[in-house]
Amino acid sequence: ETGVTQTPRHLVMGMTNKKSLKCEQHLGHNAMYWYKQSAKKPLELMFVYNFKEQTENNSVPSRFSPECPNSSHLFLHLHTLQPEDSALYLCASSPDNNNEQFFGPGTRLTVL
Amino acid sequence: EDQVTQSPEALRLQEGESSSLNCSYTVSGLRGLFWYRQDPGKGPEFLFTLYSAGEEKEKERLKATLTKKESFLHITAPKPEDSATYLCAVQAWNSGNTPLVFGKGTRLSVIA
Numbered sequence: 001e002t003g004v005t006q007t008p009r010h011l012v013m014g015m016t017n018k019k020s021l022k023c024e025q026h027l028g029h030n031a032m033y034w035y036k037q038s039a040k041k042p043l044e045l046m047f048v049y050n051f052k053e054q055t056e057n058n059s060v061p062s063r064f065s066p067e068c069p070n071s072s073h074l075f076l077h078l079h080t081l082q083p084e085d086s087a088l089y090l091c092a093s094s095p096d097n098n099n100e101q102f103f104g105p106g107t108r109l110t111v112l
Numbered sequence: 113e114d115q116v117t118q119s120p121e122a123l124r125l126q127e128g129e130s131s132s133l134n135c136s137y138t139v140s141g142l143r144g145l146f147w148y149r150q151d152p153g154k155g156p157e158f159l160f161t162l163y164s165a166g167e168e169k170e171k172e173r174l175k176a177t178l179t180k181k182e183s184f185l186h187i188t189a190p191k192p193e194d195s196a197t198y199l200c201a202v203q204a205w206n207s208g209n210t211p212l213v214f215g216k217g218t219r220l221s222v223i224a
Contacts, residue, residue, distance in 0.1 A: 103155035
């Protein structure tokens with residue numbers, strides 16, 4: 001395994017629900033990322049944290065709210081999502097923000 | 113704007129039939145080019161990083177090469193277990209954050 005874990009692996013939620021995705025890395029890396037992967041599209045970078053500080057917010061709607069309490073953990077809080085937000089959400093980490101990234105297994109999110 | 117185009121979109125090979133996947137890129141100064149393998153329902157698995165034109169890297173049946181405009185992933189005598197989507201990404205030189213820009217991937221199927 002890559003040393004990056006994500007929970008839950010699958011999530012089904014209604015448009016009015018609030019849920020959170022969790023990512024943990026055991027690699028001692030300083031940078032963590034959230035990506036969205038939809039069918040037939042390239043991976044879309046959502047957020048970047050470097051040394052716990054958010055350094056990139058790629059025009060992501062406010063219904064997605066990231067949190068990085070320490071350099072090993074990253075959360076993505078979800079509220080009032082839309083059906084088009086259904087996708088595979090991937091977490092990744094890297095030694096710093098200029099190295100190859102190592103990905104977790106992803107959370108398959110379905111918004112009804 | 114940095115861009116990555118991968119071709120073909122899908123490739124079907126017989127076991128043992130060697131071929132190459134292409135990744136064409138435009139970037140304002142290449143810091144690194146990355147190849148990943150992604151199996152269905154899983155996160156991308158890091159394969160290679162290439163930094164400069166002329167560089168080559170190998171891993172089992174895979175060899176990645178780099179020119180100033182494109183990279184190739186050569187697959188020699190593939191086996192069914194090589195079936196996956198192969199993703200290419202580039203990272204540009206920048207004084208600040210330098211996120212990876214991904215292509216849409218090539219879906220490889222190797223038939224026994």
